[in-house]
Amino acid sequence: MSVAVPSPSTSTARTAAVAQPGIELRKVRKSFGETVAVDEVSLVVGRGEFLTLLGPSGCGKTTTLRMIGGFELPTSGEIAIDGETMNHRPPHRRPVNTVFQNYALFPHLTVAGNVAYGLEMAGVAKAERQRRVADALEMVRLPGVENRRPSELSGGQQQRVALARALVNRPAVLLLDEPLGALDLKLRKAMQVELKQLNRAVGATFVYVTHDQEEALAMSDRIAVMSAGRVLQLGTPEEIYESPRNRFVADFIGxxxxxxxxxxxxxxxxxxxxxxxxxxxxxxxxxxxxxxxxxxxxxxxxxxxxxxxxxxxxxxxxxxxxxxxxxxxxxxxxxxxxxxxxxxxxxxxxxxxxxxxxxxxxxxxxxxxxxxxxxxxxxxxxx
Ligand SMILES: Nc1ncnc2c1ncn2[C@@H]1O[C@H](COP(=O)(O)OP(=O)(O)OP(=O)(O)O)[C@@H](O)[C@H]1O
Ligand SMILES: [Mg+2]
CATH class of the missing domain: 2.40.50.140 (Nucleic acid-binding proteins)
Structure with missing residues (x-):
């Protein structure tokens, strides 16, 4: 990260989690027909916190994330962001952006075009747009590639463009669904460190989804370990690792x-x-x-x-x-x-x-x- 990165201690981040709720899930449940994907999940994510939803395939991570983003409505329960109920707000009216695993960049647009897309839709003036695109690319350490097409970038670079695109309109909440899944191990590890630094630098609340326990330990302020639609344990990486509450958590982590x-x-x-x-x-x-x-x-x-x-x-x-x-x-x-x-x-x-x-x-x-x-x-x- 070329920007100056403030590095709050973990304990500060933890205190913030209690003092200023960024996202609140209250008894959130989602069923698809017979399948209960998310089962009465209650969770408070602190403002600016890096929270990871960790669990095996099918445990309800993506569904939880999609409900926060507004792409899926809860069957019951309530979701609030910065104190405001979101239940009836469509995705584009929530202070939230999402980064998916398959970055989904527009192939026919340049990097700058991709990053500026949301700003253009929102009617931001050209000069302001250019400044914010340059800032966002600087933030993800990708200056100087504005005029390239996605196909002319490596996987890691494309992922950074997707991040810049999600950060450019300064969302309060960034949702990340296995965003590093397509990258090789070395790049993945480097991006993990960068994402954590980015979280501190921009101050947005990050909710990160992964099934990789090592990744969760490396990046998170706190981890919510999920199984079969429920949160089995919520705690700092150290708490989860050193004091697992049950068999599933003990066995799944490390x-x-x-x-x-x-x-x-x-x-x-x-x-x-x-x-x-x-x-x-x-x-x-x-x-x-x-x-x-x-x-x-x-x-x-x-x-x-x-x-x-x-x-x-x-x-x-x-x-x-x-x-x-x-x-x-x-x-x-x-x-x-x-x-x-x-x-x-x-x-x-x-x-x-x-x-x-x-x-x-x-x-x-x-x-x-x-x-x-x-x-x-x-x-x-x-x-
Ligand atoms: N649109 C849908 N219709 C029906 N069932 C669904 C739908 N979306 C998810 N499910 C089911 O809900 C459960 C949770 O799915 P979800 O995608 O949230 O899991 P996940 O934890 O993200 O898994 P993965 O690690 O494989 O991505 C699964 O049993 C899944 O089959
Ligand atoms: Mg998923």
Missing amino acids: QTNLLPVEVVAIEGDRARVRVSGGQILTCRTTAGAPVAGPATLAVRPERLHLRSELGETGGLAWNHLEGTLAETIYLGTHTQWVVELPDGVSIVVHRQNRGPAERGESLGPGEPIAVVIDPDAATLLAE
Whole structure:
């Protein structure tokens, strides 16, 4: 971004989300015949916030976005933008612009013509139009291509033109439906950073749709994880990743070990659980988690340690599980250790690779191995 970009801290963005609602969805529901695409979604997006709707195919992301844009009417419920009810306003009268996956540029118009199109329709004078088109192209880092046709640009450049076209009339809300889907991985990553910077620079509220969890973590102030038309959890990337509320969220975001356990005792926010083969562990419990009987324990592979790497006396309170090494897989940045527990359940441990020949690396399949668990890194799930 060549423009000066103010960089509010994440906590400022979070406070803003509560203080100044930009978009409000109240019990919004959308059914198509028998299909309930969106099921009573209530959500407040802060003014200027970057909110991502994340979930698998068919969970209702696009439908939610289309209702905010006015392309689809809710079956019931209410949508407000900047405090005003939008339910009966057509798309072109909402302070909203949308960027779709397949940028949908006009092939016969130049870049400038494409970006200026909305301004021309709105009757903005030529000189003003030219100035705003130049500003918008500058904003998306595409100056100097005004006179080219879309076919003379790369995919990433075309996507930037689509963004410039959406930003040129300074909408309060920008809706983005998998806008980076057609780009290769490297360009995608670069555009992710730029979109986030653009969000801060223009101050518009961004609602971004993706099924890519890594993309959601990288860009969002907050993420709404959706499944089957509902929002299962709404939180900052860190909250979603570190404290998933249920199985679906834990499993959908990143890689997680989900272990079947039996709760034996609860003490404050700690639980004692019986794992595979009768071994007892201490873990963290969450609101709504079972206080007795069967439950699911979630723990991230990178939060686990191998006993061998901690040394004889070192380590985390010796909260551990014993098993045998099933296999090790070298993955560049880290090595994946698969440990099999006595009753056949596997647990995956990730160890960052910092250099060759680390301690414990000489272990072979079938050898006994202990996995050490920080009680704070293992969470008992509510569902
Ligand atoms: N116009 C429509 N008519 C009938 N059913 C529809 C219509 N639009 C969406 N649906 C259904 O509503 C559900 C949600 O669709 P939606 O497009 O919102 O999902 P999505 O989360 O955007 O999925 P994807 O990641 O595949 O784009 C799906 O079951 C879909 O088949
Ligand atoms: Mg979709």
